[in-house]
Amino acid sequence: EPEVTQTPSHQVTQMGQEVILRCVPISNHLYFYWYRQILGQKVEFLVSFYNNEISEKSEIFDDQFSVERPDGSNFTLKIRSTKLEDSAMYFCASSEDRGLNTEAFFGQGTRLTVV
Amino acid sequence: GDSVTQMEGPVTLSEEAFLTINCTYTATGYPSLFWYVQYPGEGLQLLLKATKADDKGSNKGFEATYRKETTSFHLEKGSVQVSDSAVYFCALSDRGGYSTLTFGKGTMLLVSP
Numbered sequence: 001e002p003e004v005t006q007t008p009s010h011q012v013t014q015m016g017q018e019v020i021l022r023c024v025p026i027s028n029h030l031y032f033y034w035y036r037q038i039l040g041q042k043v044e045f046l047v048s049f050y051n052n053e054i055s056e057k058s059e060i061f062d063d064q065f066s067v068e069r070p071d072g073s074n075f076t077l078k079i080r081s082t083k084l085e086d087s088a089m090y091f092c093a094s095s096e097d098r099g100l101n102t103e104a105f106f107g108q109g110t111r112l113t114v115v
Numbered sequence: 116g117d118s119v120t121q122m123e124g125p126v127t128l129s130e131e132a133f134l135t136i137n138c139t140y141t142a143t144g145y146p147s148l149f150w151y152v153q154y155p156g157e158g159l160q161l162l163l164k165a166t167k168a169d170d171k172g173s174n175k176g177f178e179a180t181y182r183k184e185t186t187s188f189h190l191e192k193g194s195v196q197v198s199d200s201a202v203y204f205c206a207l208s209d210r211g212g213y214s215t216l217t218f219g220k221g222t223m224l225l226v227s228p
Contacts, residue, residue, distance in 0.1 A: 043218035106159035
């Protein structure tokens with residue numbers, strides 16, 4: 001069964017360092033998303049991406065964050081200069097479409113720890 | 116803005132017990148409502164959904180009914196199994212699709228034999 005794959009499963013980084021979280025969406029999907037969950041808090045929407053550009057982003061997704069699809073298969077989230085409060089579980093998702101009956105498939109998450 | 120509130124966990128049950136996980140929401144307009152489940156080491160999986168008032172979503176013995184009058188979407192199962200142990204997330208989308216899901220915090224369910 002096709003699945004969304006995220007790597008690494010756990011990333012530890014020092015404050016101020018750049019980090020790239022990687023995702024391989026399901027191959028025929030066109031819409032891609034990043035969400036995050038800070039420990040003990042809600043899963044929050046960060047950004048959606050379609051046709052090689054951001055289609056929507058939340059207030060959380062500031063200039064420190066960027067996304068790209070560098071090679072047609074990977075979908076990456078970059079945090080330019082990590083802060084302690086960026087520590088969270090980051091989920092990637094993809095969907096074939098954005099319609100009402102289209103399911104978004106999520107990866108297993110990358111746990112980012114900023115020290 | 117939109118928000119989802121779920122009951123705090125963990126919920127601990129014995130096998131074959133009845134399960135209810137409460138979920139209430141606030142939203143503008145007419146949102147679609149979802150329950151996602153995350154089994155240990157896996158991603159979030161859509162469990163069931165309902166797109167309009169009084170719709171009942173169901174899957175794998177789980178059910179939830181979209182109650183507009185009480186702004187609720189409680190998850191129920193008549194007889195839980197050990198394999199149902201997971202974290203359950205209630206979510207809504209106010210645009211009819213999946214681009215911006217608003218999630219609750221998640222409720223961990225632990226089922227013992």
